[in-house]
Amino acid sequence: MPAAEPVIKPLVELVGVEKTFPRGATALAGLDLAVARGEFLSLVGPSGCGKSTALRLIAGLAQPTAGQICWADDLRKSHAREVSVVFQEPTLLPWTRVWGNVYLPLRLRGESRVAAQDRVDEALALVGLSDFRDAYPRQLSGGMKMRVAIARALVTRPKVLLMDEPFAALDEITRSRLNDDLLRLWGEQRWTGIFVTHSVYESVFLSQRVVVMSARPGRVLDEAAIAAPHPRDESFRRTTEYAEACSRVSSSLRQAVESAAAREA
Numbered sequence: 001m002p003a004a005e006p007v008i009k010p011l012v013e014l015v016g017v018e019k020t021f022p023r024g025a026t027a028l029a030g031l032d033l034a035v036a037r038g039e040f041l042s043l044v045g046p047s048g049c050g051k052s053t054a055l056r057l058i059a060g061l062a063q064p065t066a067g068q069i070c071w072a073d074d075l076r077k078s079h080a081r082e083v084s085v086v087f088q089e090p091t092l093l094p095w096t097r098v099w100g101n102v103y104l105p106l107r108l109r110g111e112s113r114v115a116a117q118d119r120v121d122e123a124l125a126l127v128g129l130s131d132f133r134d135a136y137p138r139q140l141s142g143g144m145k146m147r148v149a150i151a152r153a154l155v156t157r158p159k160v161l162l163m164d165e166p167f168a169a170l171d172e173i174t175r176s177r178l179n180d181d182l183l184r185l186w187g188e189q190r191w192t193g194i195f196v197t198h199s200v201y202e203s204v205f206l207s208q209r210v211v212v213m214s215a216r217p218g219r220v221l222d223e224a225a226i227a228a229p230h231p232r233d234e235s236f237r238r239t240t241e242y243a244e245a246c247s248r249v250s251s252s253l254r255q256a257v258e259s260a261a262a263r264e265a
C-alpha cells in the first residue's frame, strides 16, 4: 500500500465565511479558502466582490458574520501580531521622517528607538531607502512612499503579509519594479503573502496561485496554480506559461463579471 501523503495544515483557512454589513450588504457568502504556509496567493475578482473585506477579516480588523477563520496552531493566539497589512494608500505620517514612519509599529508595541534601531535600519535597507531615512514623505515619489509602507509592514517581521492593491496608483514601470522587489523580499523572507489586485498580469507574475472570486457576494469561483518556479524576472512575462495563465484567469474573471451582469439584467 502506498504511504499516505502527509496532511499539511494550512496556515490559515476560511471556512464558509460570510460577511453581512449592518445596513444589509452581504459582501461574502460561503467563502472557502485555505492558504498554505509560505504561499504567495493573489485574489482577483470584479469590483466590489469582497476582496478587501476578505483581507480585513484575515487581518482581524473585522469579524465574519458566519463561518470561521482557522489559524494553524502556532498562530492561533498570536496571529494579530504576526500579520501586517499594506493598503493602496501608503498612509504615512506627513510630519514624521521616513525612519520614524517605519519605526511606528515597533513604537506602538512599546519598543524604544534604541531597541528598534537595527530592525528599522534593516527594513529600510530591504526596500533600498537607507539614504532617505531622514526625508519627509512629501519629498518622496509615489513608488518610494509605497516602499516606506512595505518597510513599515515588514519591520515587525510578520509571518503573513496582506496587500490590498498596493501598487494600483503607481505608473507601470514603478509598479513592475515594485513587483520585482516584492518577489525578492518574499524569496528572502518567505512570509505568507495574500495580494489583492485588479491586474490579471500582476497576479500571474507574482503568485503561486491566483484565486478568482465571484461577484458579490464573493466566494471562490476558480483558481489557477502558476507553477513557474521563483525567482521570476521579466523573462517570465514572455513565456507561454505566463500567457496561458493570464488568458485562463482573464476568462474566469470575465465569467464572474458577466454572470453578475446577467443577474442584474
Ligand SMILES: Nc1ncnc2c1ncn2[C@@H]1O[C@H](COP(=O)(O)OP(=O)(O)OP(=O)(O)O)[C@@H](O)[C@H]1O
Binding pocket: 021, 022, 023, 025, 026, 027, 045, 046, 047, 048, 049, 050, 051, 052, 053, 054, 216
Ligand atoms: N463597512 C462597510 N459597510 C457597508 N458595506 C460595506 C463596507 N465595506 C464594504 N462594503 C460593501 O461590501 C462589498 C464588498 O466591498 P469590498 O471593498 O470588500 O470589495 P472589493 O472587491 O475589495 O472592491 P474593489 O475591487 O472595488 O476594491 C461592497 O458592496 C461594499 O460596498
